[in-house]
Amino acid sequence: MVALQLGGAPAATLGEVKNRADLIIFWGSNPAESHPRHFTRYSGTAKGRMNPNGRKDRHVVVVDIRKTPSVKYSDEFIQIKPGNDYEVFTVMRMIANGHIPDTDMVGGIPLQTLIDLVERCKKARMGVLFFGQGITETKGKHQNSTAIYQFGKDMTKHSKFLTLPMRGHYNVVGSGNVMCWQTGYPFAVNFGKGYPRFNPGEFSVVDLLLRREPDVAVIVAAEPIDHLPYAAAKHLENIPTIVLDPRKTLTTKIAKVIIPVKHAGVSVEGTAYRMDHIPIKMQAVLESPWPKDDIPLSTIINRIKKIRSEEKKTDGGKAA
Amino acid sequence: MITLTLKRESNIPLDGDVITPDALHDKTNAKIKSTLITWGNKKLPLGEFFNVDGEKSSSITVIGNCDKVKLIGHEMSFGSILIKGNAGYNTGSYMTGGTLEIEGNTRDYLGAMMEGGQIICNGNTGHFLGGAYKGESSGMEGGEIIVHGNAGHEVGGFMRRGLIVVGGNCGDFPGIFMLAGTVVIIGQSGDRAGANMVRGTVVLMKDAPILPSFYENSLLRSPAIDVLLNRISRFGINANPGHTFRRFNGDVNQIGKGEILVCTSKQN
Incomplete structure (x- = not known):
């Protein structure tokens, strides 16, 4: 990229x-x-x-x-x-x-x-x-x-x-594509100031974890414990982690909160991107009792928004 | 003089882009303390992180290990900043004037996209010294960066004008995609110096592998290089003049008008 x-x-x-x-x-x-x-x-x-x-x-x-x-x-x-x-x-x-x-x-x-x-x-x-x-x-x-x-x-x-x-991992191209049209940048995007900023090395996940900067992590359909360098993965054990995954993984073993979700492309329809950036429409073929990824995520986002608005009221709007 | 003393270190980084003479020179002590600074994803008063002494000055001293304070001196255009300790990412980025001195080490992107002024780093620095942010087509456009210690990869990447001196060793790709300007590496350079350089000069005071896309064309003993080395030695860096250099021209995969000068004599 x-x-x-x-x-x-x-x-x-x-x-x-x-x-x-x-x-x-x-x-x-x-x-x-x-x-x-x-x-x-x-x-x-x-x-x-x-x-x-x-x-x-x-x-x-x-x-x-x-x-x-x-x-x-x-x-x-x-x-x-x-x-x-x-x-x-x-x-x-x-x-x-x-x-x-x-x-x-x-x-x-x-x-x-x-x-x-x-x-x-x-x-x-x-x-x-x-x-x-x-x-x-x-x-x-x-x-x-x-x-x-x-x-x-x-x-x-x-x-x-x-x-x-030859891109590896399922739908890694999709992540880059969606980030691009949502934020203008493909990865390593920081929203800390309220608008997207891009700087690989400064905001990419391995570097952030190696510098022990995150104090909480939300992991969606990824397996950082298996794929990231040991020192970076180690930091995830020391902070609260919320993992959204349909199956048991090494990451769910260290998670503080596990939210089981439907398996994309198996029990929920959606779009995945092929390595040549072609979107492929996928249909659900199996039933699952779990929710789609976006339901717990939007619940978390709404809750954060509510906490933020309460903070603004109490500290006179200083909190961003 | 304004003195900012870091109260406590935190793993969550501070965006110190308000720590510049431009932002603080006309503010009273109380106003400096209440200036908002970004901490993680919150904006809090600067006084919560720094003890503030002094007011209304274009000279700022920052004391403490500011390893997690990014963007100090960002877009500064005049005055001076002295950091008595380490500094974080993007220190002196987009700087157009004034002087910035760091007594300790800095992280990546020191002086990135700099247009003028002077940066002196007495310790080591990270990657992309005087470089360009990803997606930008030109990096440093003026000014001087003097690093007494070592530097990481891609020193002076996409540099268009100015001078970068690394007193110690540097990583791979010094002067990559360089458009003009001068990079001097006093210590041992990494591989692939000057890769894809268009114009400009990379001076290597110790022998290093040169890419096949550079052709050696002469031995050079230049008064201009002696003047440059004399000037560098005034910063306390051991850069004695009077050497003969092997001159390589390239990169022929671009227009081939860049030059790499490799010192032929042994350095101490």
């Missing part, structure tokens, strides 16, 4: 990928394990309008620091030294822009291999680079994503080329 703000990204929906793409690159991503349906539905064996033979019409490249299970579904595997993605993309951009780097080897990859890869990208009818957490959680972090988006933009001078992140 931060990288996107530095200048956008060439992107399209997975339907375009399925129907048009003849070059697929998975960089720092292992879809065989992390997104098992991706390969068959969109990027690998799926047959599309311009790819009637499915897998035979596509060239698949995997770039990773080790041989992942995805490699056996690929035509080409390029092994990169850990933490060198930024340097490799810098050189690939140079090649794409007509410069010759003064080096034979970058990030453990021979220069000729990168020249061949860039040439293949240039000649592709439509190339797609999918990148995963192998890029975003390594040295350079969001700047690695920036380098990828810049490479994608450089390649669009030569061919149709897309760069798409």
Whole structure:
């Protein structure tokens, strides 16, 4: 998201990928394990309008620091030294822009291999680079994503080329989308002053918890105890937590209040966003005795509003 | 002089954007105490968090560990602030004039989007020193930032004008997306200096890996750099002039008009 703000990204929906793409690159991503349906539905064996033979019409490249299970579904595997993605993309951009780097080897990859890869990208009818957490959680972090988006933009001078992140976790794109049209910002939004403020690092959840700033937490359909760094998750044990979740999780174990809610997409209808930002309408298929998420949340909000208005009356309006 | 002494430390941060000469210089002691300051999601009188001495002055001294006080000196345009302790996020952000000195350490975004004035940090600072907020296309547009200690990643990111000096070490990406201006790293720099820089100068006094998108073109011994280093040494930073530098030009993935100067002699 931060990288996107530095200048956008060439992107399209997975339907375009399925129907048009003849070059697929998975960089720092292992879809065989992390997104098992991706390969068959969109990027690998799926047959599309311009790819009637499915897998035979596509060239698949995997770039990773080790041989992942995805490699056996690929035509080409390029092994990169850990933490060198930024340097490799810098050189690939140079090649794409007509410069010759003064080096034979970058990030453990021979220069000729990168020249061949860039040439293949240039000649592709439509190339797609999918990148995963192998890029975003390594040295350079969001700047690695920036380098990828810049490479994608450089390649669009030569061919149709897309760069798409392999977003993990169910509906994480939905959270970003809704936050964007509600507040103008995708994440790390602070409402402390009564209006939204955005600053990753200052207001993002891991940093806030590491600095032990929150004194209460409301956790909706998330599993921070399992997913966040230990020191950040530890702070949640020391503060009052309200968890809205349909099932028992590690987070509900430390929660002071657990509110069971309906399972979105199973027992309540709604909308979830696919990784390419396409909203998918979901229907309820099972009955559940629990309320929808918005009922306890709106009850809490109404109660806070009531307390706030009482505070204003007692302290002469000084409380915001 | 106005002296603000922190009464108690709290995990919940204070937004200290009212701690500037612009906001306090014409206020009486009582009015300073009643100035509202944001604490978490509440606005409370400044007097609840600070003991206030003095009034009607453009010189402010803040005493105490203000690690959780953000935005001190935000948008200040004149006068001086001395912080006797640590300071929080965004200290001196959007500053256009005056002087701001911190005796301790600061967190991220020191002098972010600064347009003028001078910031001196005697301790260490966090990431994005003199940088741009996310979504902004240019960072620091003028002024000087002198850090005696270490700095984090992305020193001078998107910098358009001005001078940043880091007396200690710094993290990766110093001068990233730099448009103009000067960044001097006296200690050890992290990797990827000057990535995507358009113009401007990054001076590294210790050898560091340079990205392949920079081409070495000459050895340089410049009187202009000596003048700069002489000026830096007057701040008490060990930056002796008279060195020869390897000159790299780049980033060729942009227009290639930036320069990185890497000192060839060993520093103490």
